Amino acid sequence: MDLDFWWLLIVPVAFALGWIAARYDLKTLLSESANLPRSYFRGLNFLLNEQPDQAIDAFIEVVKLDPETVELHFALGNLFRRRGETDRAIRIHQNLLSRADLPERERDHALFELGQDFLKAGLLDRAEETLARLDSGEHAIGAQRALLTIYEIEKDWPKAIQVAEKLETMGVPPLAKEIAQFHCELAQDALGRKNPAEAADELALALKANEQNVRATILAGDVAAAAGQHEAAISAWRRVEAQNPSYLPLVAEKLMKAYQALERAEEGATLLTSYVERYGSSDLLDIVYPYVAELRGAETAHALARTQMQAAPNLAGMTRLIEAQMATAEEPRRGELELIRTLVKQRTKNLPRYTCQSCGFRARLFYWQCPGCSGWETYAPRRVEPIVTPQ
Numbered sequence: 001m002d003l004d005f006w007w008l009l010i011v012p013v014a015f016a017l018g019w020i021a022a023r024y025d026l027k028t029l030l031s032e033s034a035n036l037p038r039s040y041f042r043g044l045n046f047l048l049n050e051q052p053d054q055a056i057d058a059f060i061e062v063v064k065l066d067p068e069t070v071e072l073h074f075a076l077g078n079l080f081r082r083r084g085e086t087d088r089a090i091r092i093h094q095n096l097l098s099r100a101d102l103p104e105r106e107r108d109h110a111l112f113e114l115g116q117d118f119l120k121a122g123l124l125d126r127a128e129e130t131l132a133r134l135d136s137g138e139h140a141i142g143a144q145r146a147l148l149t150i151y152e153i154e155k156d157w158p159k160a161i162q163v164a165e166k167l168e169t170m171g172v173p174p175l176a177k178e179i180a181q182f183h184c185e186l187a188q189d190a191l192g193r194k195n196p197a198e199a200a201d202e203l204a205l206a207l208k209a210n211e212q213n214v215r216a217t218i219l220a221g222d223v224a225a226a227a228g229q230h231e232a233a234i235s236a237w238r239r240v241e242a243q244n245p246s247y248l249p250l251v252a253e254k255l256m257k258a259y260q261a262l263e264r265a266e267e268g269a270t271l272l273t274s275y276v277e278r279y280g281s282s283d284l285l286d287i288v289y290p291y292v293a294e295l296r297g298a299e300t301a302h303a304l305a306r307t308q309m310q311a312a313p314n315l316a317g318m319t320r321l322i323e324a325q326m327a328t329a330e331e332p333r334r335g336e337l338e339l340i341r342t343l344v345k346q347r348t349k350n351l352p353r354y355t356c357q358s359c360g361f362r363a364r365l366f367y368w369q370c371p372g373c374s375g376w377e378t379y380a381p382r383r384v385e386p387i388v389t390p391q
């Protein structure tokens with residue numbers, strides 16, 4: 001019985017202790033909040049009511065009354081930048097930086113934020129100058145990443161390579177894919193300036209950075225073709241198969257043209273037909289079809305299209321199959337096929353597009369760098385048909 005009695009006492013004692021603790025907490029909270037300006041709570045209230053404009057006004061008042069609130073400066077600056085009011089964000093961060101007593105850690109943070117403001121405002125020179133000051137410390141990696149973005153926008157590839165290599169030494173995940181692409185950009189520039197030797201040097205560097213880089217292999221073929229060395233061009237483009245066969249549609253037309261230049265079109269058609277059969281790509285078929293039709297007749301082309309369609313049916317291939325049948329059909333069958341073709345074409349009005357696997361941006365042309373999210377090699381070299389929903 002005695003034991004039970006003591007157990008019963010524990011409950012009220014625990015309750016009393018909780019009550020004292022709660023009172024103590026409340027007291028501390030009240031005394032702390034007494035130090036905060038009224039506008040702070042008004043601002044919070046506006047934020048909770050999803051009235052950001054009024055919230056900003058209230059917070060600006062807090063900052064004016066109490067310039068010591070560094071964190072609030074950062075929060076406001078961020079808010080302004082996100083709303084696109086970069087001039088106000090810039091002013092806030094410059095204000096912070098003008099303080100002589102600002103600790104180094106906060107100074108770096110403010111520099112980093114200011115760099116982002118300039119970047120968002122499109123003032124790339126000033127962004128570069130600001131971020132370049134953050135060589136070490138907590139924000140060094142973030143600053144170098146932002147610098148990399150700036151050099152990519154400016155297409156300053158030598159500097160982009162420099163920063164990417166520096167970032168790698170700072171322990172970020174490898175940037176070999178990007179570095180190889182930067183060298184490819186330089187090679188493409190050199191090719192445009194008709195400087196094949198410089199282009200070849202850059203391509204060697206690209207493959208040294210990333211031996212899987214297909215673009216460098218394709219460009220190596222372009223360099224050879226530009227010099228009239230079609231044989232060398234063909235052997236470069238054929239290497240794409242070993243690297244990554246899904247990129248073959250990007251070289252199919254080039255290969256065929258080179259074989260034609262060497263007056264070996266038949267050999268080219270055989271090679272490309274074997275690619276279609278092996279990899280079953282409708283993009284490849286699209287390129288190969290007219291050559292096969294011209295060299296070997298409509299019937300052979302038709303058979304190729306049929307085999308491909310049976311392996312992987314799609315609407316674009318279907319249009320091609322109907323066209324192949326139309327070529328040999330007679331009236332009134334021909335008129336019927338024409339009708340079917342028109343209907344299928346209506347359904348595929350939006351041509352198949354390349355789709356970025358990172359941001360979903362759709363494009364008619366193939367890009368090595370996505371125009372939507374600026375990611376490198378985010379497009380599969382395969383056009384995807386829009387999804388047709390039945391009406």
Ligand SMILES: [Zn+2]
Pocket residue numbers: 356357358359360361370371372373374375378
């Ligand atoms: Zn993208």
